[in-house]
Amino acid sequence: MATTFSPISVFAARLMPKEQRFVSGHRACQGCAEALAVRMVHSILGRNTIVASATGCMEIISSSYPDTAWTVPWIHVAFENAAAVASGVEAGLSILMKKGKIPQRKIQVVGMGGDGGTADIGLQSLSGAMERGHDMIYICYDNEAYMNTGIQRSSSTPYGASTTTSPAGSLSIGQHTWKKNIPMIMAGHKIPYVATASPSYPFDLAQKVKKAAKVKGPAYLHIYACCPTGWRMKPDMAVQIGRLAVETGVFPLYEIEQGVLRITHKTPELRPLKEYTKHQGRFRHLDDATLEEIERRVLDEYRKLERREGLAL
Amino acid sequence: MERRIGMEASIAMAEAVGLCDADVVSAYPITPQTHIVEHLSELVANGELDANFVPVESEHSAMSVCCGSSAAGARTYTATSSQGLALMHEILFIAPALRLPIVMAVANRSLSGPISIWNDHSDIMAERDIGWIQVFVENAQEAIDLTIWSFRIAEDKRVSLPTIVNFDGFILSHMIEPVLMPDREQVQDFLPPFEPLQRLDIDNPVSMGPVGIPDVYTEAKYVQHKLLTDAYGPIVETFGELEKHFGRKYRPVETYRADDADVLLLTMGALGETAMTAVDERRKRGQKVGLIKLRLFRPFPYKDLLNAIGDKPVLGVMDRAVSFGGPVGPVASEVKAALFSARKHPLVPEFIVGLGGRDTSIADFHSIFDDLFEAAERDTTPDPRFVGLRE
Ligand SMILES: Cc1ncc(C[n+]2csc(CCOP(=O)(O)OP(=O)(O)O)c2C)c(N)n1
Ligand code: SF4
Ligand SMILES: [Mg+2]
Numbered sequence A: 001m002a003t004t005f006s007p008i009s010v011f012a013a014r015l016m017p018k019e020q021r022f023v024s025g026h027r028a029c030q031g032c033a034e035a036l037a038v039r040m041v042h043s044i045l046g047r048n049t050i051v052a053s054a055t056g057c058m059e060i061i062s063s064s065y066p067d068t069a070w071t072v073p074w075i076h077v078a079f080e081n082a083a084a085v086a087s088g089v090e091a092g093l094s095i096l097m098k099k100g101k102i103p104q105r106k107i108q109v110v111g112m113g114g115d116g117g118t119a120d121i122g123l124q125s126l127s128g129a130m131e132r133g134h135d136m137i138y139i140c141y142d143n144e145a146y147m148n149t150g151i152q153r154s155s156s157t158p159y160g161a162s163t164t165t166s167p168a169g170s171l172s173i174g175q176h177t178w179k180k181n182i183p184m185i186m187a188g189h190k191i192p193y194v195a196t197a198s199p200s201y202p203f204d205l206a207q208k209v210k211k212a213a214k215v216k217g218p219a220y221l222h223i224y225a226c227c228p229t230g231w232r233m234k235p236d237m238a239v240q241i242g243r244l245a246v247e248t249g250v251f252p253l254y255e256i257e258q259g260v261l262r263i264t265h266k267t268p269e270l271r272p273l274k275e276y277t278k279h280q281g282r283f284r285h286l287d288d289a290t291l292e293e294i295e296r297r298v299l300d301e302y303r304k305l306e307r308r309e310g311l312a313l
Numbered sequence B: 001m002e003r004r005i006g007m008e009a010s011i012a013m014a015e016a017v018g019l020c021d022a023d024v025v026s027a028y029p030i031t032p033q034t035h036i037v038e039h040l041s042e043l044v045a046n047g048e049l050d051a052n053f054v055p056v057e058s059e060h061s062a063m064s065v066c067c068g069s070s071a072a073g074a075r076t077y078t079a080t081s082s083q084g085l086a087l088m089h090e091i092l093f094i095a096p097a098l099r100l101p102i103v104m105a106v107a108n109r110s111l112s113g114p115i116s117i118w119n120d121h122s123d124i125m126a127e128r129d130i131g132w133i134q135v136f137v138e139n140a141q142e143a144i145d146l147t148i149w150s151f152r153i154a155e156d157k158r159v160s161l162p163t164i165v166n167f168d169g170f171i172l173s174h175m176i177e178p179v180l181m182p183d184r185e186q187v188q189d190f191l192p193p194f195e196p197l198q199r200l201d202i203d204n205p206v207s208m209g210p211v212g213i214p215d216v217y218t219e220a221k222y223v224q225h226k227l228l229t230d231a232y233g234p235i236v237e238t239f240g241e242l243e244k245h246f247g248r249k250y251r252p253v254e255t256y257r258a259d260d261a262d263v264l265l266l267t268m269g270a271l272g273e274t275a276m277t278a279v280d281e282r283r284k285r286g287q288k289v290g291l292i293k294l295r296l297f298r299p300f301p302y303k304d305l306l307n308a309i310g311d312k313p314v315l316g317v318m319d320r321a322v323s324f325g326g327p328v329g330p331v332a333s334e335v336k337a338a339l340f341s342a343r344k345h346p347l348v349p350e351f352i353v354g355l356g357g358r359d360t361s362i363a364d365f366h367s368i369f370d371d372l373f374e375a376a377e378r379d380t381t382p383d384p385r386f387v388g389l390r391e
Helices: A007-015 A033-045 A057-062 A082-098 A115-120 A123-131 A182-187 A202-214 A235-247 A288-308 B009-019 B034-045 B059-071 B082-092 B140-155 B184-190 B214-230 B232-246 B271-284 B302-309 B330-340 B362-378
Strands: A049-053 A074-076 A108-114 A136-142 A193-197 A219-224 A254-257 A260-263 B003-008 B024-027 B052-055 B076-080 B103-108 B133-136 B163-168 B176-181 B253-256 B263-267 B289-294 B296-298 B314-319 B350-352
Touching: A033 A049, A033 A057, A033 A108, A033 A136, A033 A202, A033 A219, A033 A235, A049 A057, A049 A082, A057 A108, A074 B059, A082 A108, A082 A123, A082 A136, A082 B024, A082 B052, A082 B059, A108 A115, A108 A123, A115 A123, A115 A136, A115 A182, A123 A136, A123 A182, A123 B059, A136 A202, A182 A193, A182 A219, A182 A254, A193 A202, A202 A219, A202 A254, A260 A288, B003 B009, B009 B034, B009 B103, B009 B140, B009 B163, B009 B176, B009 B184, B024 B034, B024 B059, B034 B052, B034 B076, B052 B059, B059 B076, B059 B082, B076 B082, B103 B140, B133 B140, B140 B163, B140 B176, B140 B184, B140 B232, B184 B232, B214 B232, B253 B271, B253 B302, B263 B271, B263 B362, B271 B289, B271 B362, B289 B302, B302 B330, B314 B330, B314 B362
Parallel strands: A049 A074, A049 A108, A108 A136, A136 A219, A193 A219, B024 B052, B024 B076, B076 B103, B103 B163, B133 B163, B263 B289, B263 B314, B314 B350
Antiparallel strands: A193 A254, A254 A260, B003 B176, B133 B296, B253 B289
């Protein structure tokens, strides 16, 4: 099945900003789609942005003193608290503006973290920040493991993937739990905007980032971030793998606006899962029976998502 | 004009924060800190304090929010105690490294286990090395004065470091005492508006909290140590300013009837008040005991302490926490470290008192004084004693 863009996205190509806020020279691995996604997000968000980053790959590779890849104000405090720090920045800016101590203008506060910093150790602080209704965007860059510390499993690691703490072995298929669904947990917070996105679909991603920025109150973006190093695959395949993740139904693209779900990239017929897994060393040990079992569940989850389209969640 | 008024110490402290016009208050409730944050929420809810109150889901997030808001350039306050302070632990180290002048009250309380809501200094002694300025107060008036002062010293550009006001849970936090509450104008005269060293500003973008490779980490830590040590000068200077504005005198180390004393006892925090009463009683009996009160815990005032001790033969140290399996009393171990470089030093008997809300009575003080005189007579240091321990 050929990939299709929604008509509005095609025209958006020329509207994609050229100026970068997350600039080259950083230390990410070759072919890192997490760095690619960060670059895209911030070229869209532009200048009037303040970023609070969690510890993790993106923090480490972008801020080795005295260098920085950030041309917008950026702060890193710790691993599990990026959402809290961002909410503090927002609380600080808004009261200073109210009291006339700094000029009144729109400044987009962004919290960012990896899947570990978001789905595991940082989930509580994220939940708090979203529930309190701060006017901020939180972005999870999901590379499906703790990459910065050496490819350990997270609750966002997919079923069957071999990582250094969920290694495949004679008694283990690797990760034996299903990926935690953080976007739906965020939707449960009744925040105005939740979306999944992927740098393999830049225009879809651009629209979602813009919507998230426009929304008054908290917005949550869950961005698929292929990590060739941790997934044990060729670095020049990151963008293609991102496409296959969507086309096989592994990572569906959707948004939940004011509680209503819409799949933004429809894939009525999913591609065989193997097309996705065969390129990645982390799945190499899986036998056909296991792959089929995973494929059935992926399909099942995808159909469930389709059934929820247009419904108020 | 100041108002003379009877007020609970916690409420007085919150009122002081209001007078300082804090921009952001972020906190999570824990006994015995609750009255401070409840009162601050009220001040905000009634429009008496124009601040953002951020009711976080944990103390870890409270300190994280404080880091964010302070980095954004907002005057930032929080308060906690015990388990809450322990939960902040990780972030406490980061605030001074980022030079964020957050002010925090710690209503000192014991640590679990067993769980105990009552007063001692276990919580703050576990946070000795976090790199914050730390003072201890003895009564509600000091709580007001030193809260106002904390914003001034923390935000002083030569310093720009976070500051903790330690005040004993319940035995001070919940006491209603007569105080002189300054007015807004007086506070404004003393406390200039907050101008951060650097802040998250879209017109002057900076990266805060970068990775410190081995090439720079040592230097970063050295600078941090030097900054906190050198804060001593501005601390004494601003104590002087505080006296000029409010007429009350504060010193890094304070003494009571110490000059002509034969034996000395060192305390920290609210027990100092009872200690003074005990000293007076003893003096009436013709026995010369004196008191040293450690007001400034960080930076540790080595010189002032040595001056206060002089050539006295015995200095008892009261500790309200235990360094398990180690030097027993954390304050005593600091004091001994301070004395080690002196040519001559006194015997330093150690007393562990008032753990987990155990009352420290005048009689306890007398038993301690007895020990001090005995130590002087025998010229030997007794083993550390858990005062009032039931066998
Ligand atoms: C409290 C704490 N625990 C553990 C760590 C070690 N640590 C740093 S980054 C990281 C994993 C990051 O994983 P993720 O959030 O998924 O980001 P990624 O590096 O994969 O982009 C871990 C475990 C830490 N810095 N702090
Ligand atoms: S380990 Fe993965 S996520 Fe981290 S920089 Fe390398 S490719 Fe990117
Ligand atoms: Mg990750």
